[in-house]
Amino acid sequence: xxxxxxxxxxxxxxxxxxxxxxxxxxxxxxxxxxxxxxxxxxxxxxxxxxxxxxxxxxxxxxxxxxxxxxxxxxxxxxxxxxxxxxxxxxxxxxxxxxxxxxxxxxxxxxxxxxxxxxxxxxxxxxxxxxxxxxxxxxxxxxxxxxxxxxxxxxxxxxxxxxxxxxxxxxxxxxxxxxxxxxxxxxxxxxxxxxxxxxxxxxxxxxxxxxxxxxxxxxxxxxxxxxxxxxxxxxxxxxxxxxxxxxxxxxx
Amino acid sequence: xxxxxxxxxxxxxxxxxxxxxxxxxxxxxxxxxxxxxxxxxxxxxxxxxxxxxxxxxxxxxxxxxxxxxxxxxxxxxxxxxxxxxxxxxxxxxxxxxxxxxxxxxxxxxxxxxxxxxxxxxxxxxxxxxxxxxxxxxxxxxxxxxxxxxxxxxxxxxxxxxxxxxxxxxxxxxxxxxxxxxxxxxxxxxxxxxxxxxxxxxxxxxxxxxxxxxxxxxxxxxxxxxxxxxxxxxxxxxxxxxxxxxxxxxxx
Numbered sequence: 001x002x003x004x005x006x007x008x009x010x011x012x013x014x015x016x017x018x019x020x021x022x023x024x025x026x027x028x029x030x031x032x033x034x035x036x037x038x039x040x041x042x043x044x045x046x047x048x049x050x051x052x053x054x055x056x057x058x059x060x061x062x063x064x065x066x067x068x069x070x071x072x073x074x075x076x077x078x079x080x081x082x083x084x085x086x087x088x089x090x091x092x093x094x095x096x097x098x099x100x101x102x103x104x105x106x107x108x109x110x111x112x113x114x115x116x117x118x119x120x121x122x123x124x125x126x127x128x129x130x131x132x133x134x135x136x137x138x139x140x141x142x143x144x145x146x147x148x149x150x151x152x153x154x155x156x157x158x159x160x161x162x163x164x165x166x167x168x169x170x171x172x173x174x175x176x177x178x179x180x181x182x183x184x185x186x187x188x189x190x191x192x193x194x195x196x197x198x199x200x201x202x203x204x205x206x207x208x209x210x211x212x213x214x215x216x217x218x219x220x221x222x223x224x225x226x227x228x229x230x231x232x233x234x235x236x237x238x239x240x241x242x243x244x245x246x247x248x249x250x251x
Numbered sequence: 252x253x254x255x256x257x258x259x260x261x262x263x264x265x266x267x268x269x270x271x272x273x274x275x276x277x278x279x280x281x282x283x284x285x286x287x288x289x290x291x292x293x294x295x296x297x298x299x300x301x302x303x304x305x306x307x308x309x310x311x312x313x314x315x316x317x318x319x320x321x322x323x324x325x326x327x328x329x330x331x332x333x334x335x336x337x338x339x340x341x342x343x344x345x346x347x348x349x350x351x352x353x354x355x356x357x358x359x360x361x362x363x364x365x366x367x368x369x370x371x372x373x374x375x376x377x378x379x380x381x382x383x384x385x386x387x388x389x390x391x392x393x394x395x396x397x398x399x400x401x402x403x404x405x406x407x408x409x410x411x412x413x414x415x416x417x418x419x420x421x422x423x424x425x426x427x428x429x430x431x432x433x434x435x436x437x438x439x440x441x442x443x444x445x446x447x448x449x450x451x452x453x454x455x456x457x458x459x460x461x462x463x464x465x466x467x468x469x470x471x472x473x474x475x476x477x478x479x480x481x482x483x484x485x486x487x488x489x490x491x492x493x494x495x496x497x498x499x500x501x502x
Binding site: 039040042043045050051052053054055056073077079080081082084086087088089090091095097099100101103104105107108111190191192193194195196197199202208209212 | 290291292293294295297298302306307310311312313315319320321322323324325326330385387388389390391392393394395447448449450453455456465466467468494495496497500501502
């Protein structure tokens with residue numbers, strides 16, 4: 001991939017801290033997605049509520065590993081002194097479980113994402129990046145402009161180093177200020193030590209298993225965002241965009 | 252004339268973050284478990300140090316209502332009373348179980364003034380605590396049960412724990428073992444449970460006595476307890492670290 005000199009200087013939009021945090025967040029996000037998928041493979045059942053396991057009903061199950069519907073359980077043994085129908089049963093099936101590296105990779109990558117995200121957040125506020133580049137301005141809120149912006153995404157794209165469009169701004173704001181905070185906080189809600197100190201997390205996300213399910217859906221939405229983001233990056237000039245977000249000089 | 256500042260904003264943020272990190276590192280580095288140069292274990296240590304540095308160490312894990320109790324899967328390495336179990340079978344345990352654990356006694360040794368054996372009756376006389384808590388498995392599922400047991404702190408106090416003691420190791424008859432630090436060992440909800448959901452600990456839930464550490468993930472909760480060893484130095488009897496798992500599982 002060779003980039004002509006004049007194009008290099010054209011792609012001069014992103015601040016240095018935007019580029020470096022974007023790079024770290026991209027790598028961490030990929031590591032988190034892969035390790036998160038591996039973790040999900042060891043128990044591909046999702047629930048709603050305070051707790052859930054193979055002996056309780058699932059919200060839905062994903063056929064993503066040999067653990068799906070494995071059925072390797074001994075006979076149910078009821079608890080003698082409980083009035084409900086709760087049972088215990090021993091698992092006889094040798095499950096797929098790579099959580100030794102899966103979990104530790106997930107948390108290590110989460111540390112990088114957290115650190116880079118924190119820098120991005122703080123710098124974004126204080127430098128005026130959020131206000132100047134991401135906050136929509138009032139005149140952008142017209143159905144006509146919104147429709148034109150929407151339709152233009154399906155036309156031929158050309159590389160632009162100027163301001164973001166309205167849909168682009170709203171998407172970025174949604175990802176930065178909603179999806180990332182939700183996925184981080186629901187991650188915290190799965191931690192026994194963190195929820196001991198901050199039990200409100202279990203309240204706002206409706207319990208441990210609800211937090212896990214919300215974490216899953218937030219991850220699905222983030223991956224969808226990544227795909228759309230990549231499609232738009234490719235359609236509007238992949239090499240120039242990539243150059244701009246990685247090495248491009250500051251304006 | 253342009254005002255000269257001691258440092259600009261970016262420098263201030265950077266310096267703040269690095270010095271906060273350095274404080275955390277220098278304060279705890281000596282106590283951190285070994286990593287054997289593995290980057291994943293370094294991430295585990297970072298999580299351990301930050302959780303120990305930031306979270307309240309006396310905060311109680313969420314306690315639930317009796318109506319929240321769920322079914323409870325058994326997913327350990329095997330039944331120590333079953334001769335066909337390659338990993339877990341223990342002849343001594345099988346014989347103890349045959350006599351309904353009449354001759355069972357917990358060995359407490361290491362950095363204690365009075366090393367010795369505790370019969371079930373002797374343990375029950377020390378102190379009792381009942382809690383309805385959530386078991387959070389690394390696989391992703393969770394289960395809620397009511398546990399009654401002896402606070403580990405009461406056992407350690409009775410055995411005369413020495414000032415030099417830093418870690419406690421737990422050995423099960425199924426040849427499974429784990430260790431925790433003194434902060435978790437002395438946590439009010441860390442108990443040696445002999446009763447589950449109102450009945451004597453059922454066979455496959457860890458009879459006659461099992462560990463409950465409510466501020467960590469499920470695999471720290473050693474079943475079928477045989478022996479407790481208090482150590483001055485870090486011990487990883489399982490071993491978690493060299494087999495590719497995180498020793499600390501607050502998350």
